[in-house]
Amino acid sequence: MREIILDTETTGFDPLTGHRIVEIGCVEAINYIPTDKQLHLYINPERDMPAEAQAVHGLSEEFLRDKPVFAEVCGEFLDFIGDSRLIIHNAEFDMRFINAELKRLGMPTLPMTRALDTVAMARRKFPGAPASLDALCRRFNIDNSNRTLHGALLDAQLLGEVYLELQGGRQPDLVLAGNRRNADGEEEGPAKVERVRRQARVHAPTAEEAEAHAAMLAQLKNPMWLAGAS
Template sequence: MREIVLDTETTGFDPLTGDRIVEIGCVEVINYIPTDKQLHLYINPERDMPPGAFAVHGLSEEFLRDKPVFAAICGQFLDFIGDSRLVIHNAEFDMKFINAELVRLGIKPLPMSRSLDTVAMARRKFPGAPASLDALCRRFGIDNSNRTLHGALLDAQLLGEVYLELQGGRQPDLVLAGSRGEVARNADGSAVKVERARREPRPHAPTAEELEAHSALLGKLKNPMWLTGAS
């Protein structure tokens, strides 16, 4: 099952008031496992960069000035995502920006049904707990120390790891290894060497001393149930 973990950075909060996308990061996921296929695009928003947005992602108007506009990268973006489901943290936000850009070009918007919101997933799985990307990285022990600023590709990569954990984590399949050193498989097909230590069978029959001690204990009990019905 192919999915695309996606994140965007923008000039603000609302495309209806002129805010635009400035960065897109996409990570391909197959059966919940991120692959090495990624798409990273910087985009000229054709407008100024508000200080509040710059403080979030650090992308200046000067840096973006020579980057392609959305119309120039739209085909590349749509080809990469294909018809795959889009896994997005707070999907409503990113989808409204993507669709605003598509509509501006006369292209049919993407239906919300194509998106899966990992914020909603996290809130269902951990009611009442923080559901930010940073909070989920801490919960699952995912290293996000490089996330000093928001970045679309880095956030998509982190979200890919979070999404895997929300789905149950990377676990070996249930095929039992029958001998020492037999190779099992992860869900992505990668090999996991299973080392099994050899142990000698342990004796389970009681010794004569243990039987004697047990009889002595029973002699101290009143009507022990172990002897109920015994002849």
């Protein structure tokens, strides 16, 4: 099962007010395990960079000025994700920005059904506990010491490790309770094991086997189990 762990950085919070994507990070996962296939794109947003956004991800207008615009990397991005499910922390935010960029190009948007939101997944698994990426890294003892600023590829890599833990770790199907999991990684209760009923086998000796056994006993001198029979 191929999935893409995805993160973006942007110039702000709302694409409807003119904010744009400035960075995309993608990590491929096969059966929940991240592979070495990754995609990392810096994107010229064709606008200024608000100071509050730069304080989050550290990407300046000057740094992004010579980077390709979204139209130039859109094909590479879509080819990489293919038709795989997208694993995103706070999926609604990233999907809104991706779809806003696609709409600008007159291209079909991505349905929300393609995205699995790990924030919602963590909140179902740990009700009432913090569900930020940093909080989940602490919960699962994942080293995020390099995360001094938000970065799309680094955050996607960390989310890949978090997602694996949310699915149960390196062996998600090795659960002593035998619980099943649905497509969102939630436990659905004990798995039902179908047992095939077989007819009981006959263990009584045949006449030939009884005769061979008696012949063997006749060769023994004073067998102890026959001592009381005479």
